[in-house]
Amino acid sequence: MRGVSVRVVPRLFRPVARAMPWWTFLAAAGLGLAIVTVPAATAVTLTGEDLVGLLRVAAVCGALGVGFLLDDPAARSIATVPTPRPVRYAARAGVILPAAAVWWALVLAVTVAGAEDGIGATLPLGGVTVEAAALGGVALAVAAVRLRGRPDSGGLLAFPVLLGLVMAARLLPDRMALFVPPDDTEWARTHERWAVLLVVAVAVSTWASQEPARRWTAVARRRRSLVGHRRS
């Protein structure tokens, strides 16, 4: 039975890709790309730390855009189709992930190509990519959680939460820091934290994609008497 649902996925890519709010994502991703392109194209001399900072801002841009990609104005119409939400989300993920990956690869390529001699090779691209993936994952997780209860805009919650988290992360004390300069001795340790964040975000997204939204017989308490009073 389940097999039919999964076989639906490849046929969904095209309509799902058309149904997604690309405009928002493209605006955000375009800005992220512009942020790394402007210094790369001009004569500004940037250190590795500056470039990592720009990559981080670009990553936040991308995550802001990704947060809106789960939004579906037709969510109510398709709430009860046999294809369950995890499969529908999987189809979306199948469109989002390659798009985001291509965009991020472009951002990295532009940054490395525009860097001063030798700096491009020293940039910790892997670590920054983990950060970007975690930020995107958090955005998707927040959006998915918001969309659990109501067919609304997930990005509307995801973007303030993301901005707030990024700002709060900059205020964290050193022993819990998330954003450290590339030559910091704590770089590896902070990126373990980022990896954990990514895993948590994926887990939360997976959980939030499950349906239905409430638990059957979870709140079976004695409310009969209460009801009786109400009606009298």
Next chain:
Amino acid sequence: MTVTATGPVVRASDLTLRYGRTLALADVAFTLRDGVTGLLGPNGAGKTTLLRIVATALVPDRGQLTVLGADPRTESGRLAVRRRLGYLPQDPGFHPGFSAFEFVDYVAILKELTNRRVRHEEVSRVLTAVGLADQRGKKIRALSGGMRQRVALAAALLGDPDLLILDEPTVGLDPEQRLRFREVVAELGEGRSVLLSTHQTEEVMALCQRVIVLDRGTVRFEGTPVDLAALARGRVWTSGSRAPEALASWRAGTGRYRHVGDPPTGAELLEPTVEDGYLMLVDATADQEAYA
């Protein structure tokens, strides 16, 4: 796949659901058989909540529910229900950039119609059924409200479902469209089960073999429209002036006043309608907006 004529299509008991501190449904119990059943009730009675539960879009806090012989509590049961279900939500959303055909086709994929040729035939069929065959190529953003409603109805009709759940389906339709819609639903009601919510009693009279009245989260009546009208037998009368003691009192087109409530002795009694029976059930003063 058709349900045997004797077995109920939906059997529900003790359905209870809270939204925070608001009790949306309290121990709702009913059974649904073949034919068209109307779910009648004032605004906020819990109609949409109940329909969403039956349509497996929402899970109650507790209660028992069997839909089309399956148990929607389990994943396999839910899937079994959804494969034989058509659902038109109260406020269906669309992708405005899609054409009517593309949108219904998209929902058809989600309804597991994976064979392209079969799917396109089915999409054409349901679009014709709702009278949108000529508009199939039009972008949804260019369609009027009534046409969009029909697009959503077409999506609900996909796959010839055994159970059709329609949440206020005639909202936004003009009288002619409404008539056509009745034809479609009446036809669908033959050999399968349709559950539609409305707060218009005329719809119930025109379409429904059975009626359920829901008020403030509880079932107040379950039976035929005739039985519902009969509740007001002997409590509808007419006179030449307003009767403040009546539950409801209005001046009819004839120029005389029509009253529902306990009649004074010697009043001129009238044959009750479904609406009168409904008024007797529902606290008229608290929910006046329902008849506004």
Next chain:
Amino acid sequence: MSTVMTEQPQVLPDPAPGDPRRAMVALARVEAVRLLRHPVTIAGILLFVGPELYGWLSGGANRYPVLQDEDRSKQFLALLALGGAALIAANLAALRAHRHATTVLYDTFVLPQPWRTGAFLLSVVPFGLLVAVLVAVRIGLLAAVPGAAGRPNPYELAAYPAAVLLLGAAGVLLARLVRAVIVAPLLLLVLAVVTVAGLLPSTPAAARLRWLLPIAMDEPPMPLPVDLMSRPAGWHLAYVVGLIVLVAAAALAVTGARGRRLVAAGAAGLSITVLAGSAQFFPTSDAVRTAQATAAERPAEMQSCQRIDQVTYCAFDDFAPWVGGWDAVVRGVLRRVPEAQARQPLAVRQRISTADRAANGLVVTAEEQAAAAAAWRRVDADAGTPNAVTVGTRWGDGESEIGFAGLVAYEVVARAGGPAGGQVCGARGVLVGWLAGQATPKATDGLREVDANSWGGVPFGEWQFPVALSVPDREMAVALALLKRPADEVAELVRRSWAELSAAGTPTERAGELFGVAVAPLPPEEERTVCEA
């Protein structure tokens, strides 16, 4: 929605003909409350207030704030947290009708669209007032600290609420231009990037462009006395106010407002923006520049001195409240040296540096540094405070205390005037390291911090000054070992062997012998540091 519907018939008779102003104010009031209660606003306020509050509660806050520095130190955070909140919340509010597809209904209302836009613009004002109160309370608390130096610039303080109002108005304008919620956060990111980019080393002319942003960040080498400040804060505030008027007028015009008054407001906003914006680029006045040069080269002319026992402290007037703090460090060093040494007169002089060496890319050679240090010694001798110990305009953190303590200790040990950044080796290095490290608890913390962040040796003194010294790791290891022992016990040994330990030629091994501490062998010839002090 239903209440609005039922109220509509009452509006129809139009009880106050031609006065949509009252309706606008009423709407603004409702929107203002919604804005203040918005989760984004609350989160922004928490981000702004939280770390500060945590600092005070945990005792980590600086007890020696420089008010002319603190007045602008949180402007960037305020721009992002508070301005960002205003931008996003005002944008969401102005887009609410569109998001919930109620524009069709709203368009039928009596209050026309421009007036509703006006209400959204006005709704940011109470948030701006709240921010002004927050900022005033913060600076008031800082000023109440006994160690507070200088005075805040009201224009810098007013920049906080001005930034909030500007971004709030921008949020409304954006909502009227683009019906997408993503644009506001993206604008905020761009602002953040551009504001930080303003800090990148560049030509002085390009660096001035940062004043065209809502918040102009700069990182001066160190705080300056109020009279020497050259930030065009007043002009910048006027520039931002002009921008606010301009943005608000644009938001109204976009929604269809017309009329002479709007044009006048727009023209006024534009002229203020242009005039004040260009006035920011006036070169620093000659008087201020002369004063800066005098303060950097011959500070004695602008300072007052006070004596505590045998120690003379000369400070810029703004920083007079810090003398007690400096004295604590000086006493912390003197109490561990022999009576005769402790009783000798000592002078401490505050210095500033106005040249941002890092920004200007200047490389200072050892000869240049030695010459500068010698010039300082001459100036001090002329001012009647020979061999004065240098102290900067930062205080209250471990790093400044250990830097100062090191210079004090070196002067007490060597009596030779400020060292020009050389290495202090041998027993002298050990002595300086220990004396400085034990001076105050904060100095001890500071030493640990500096030691952890430096290689080869531990530097003492502000790096912008020509006067500084460093103690190599080999000597520092002995000093750190001594710091683990009871101070009185070590002090006893120090007093007994003072002459030998303080002599320039005594090797480190001898100090290790005297204190009973193992000394690491000398590194191979090519890795040894040159010891000149």
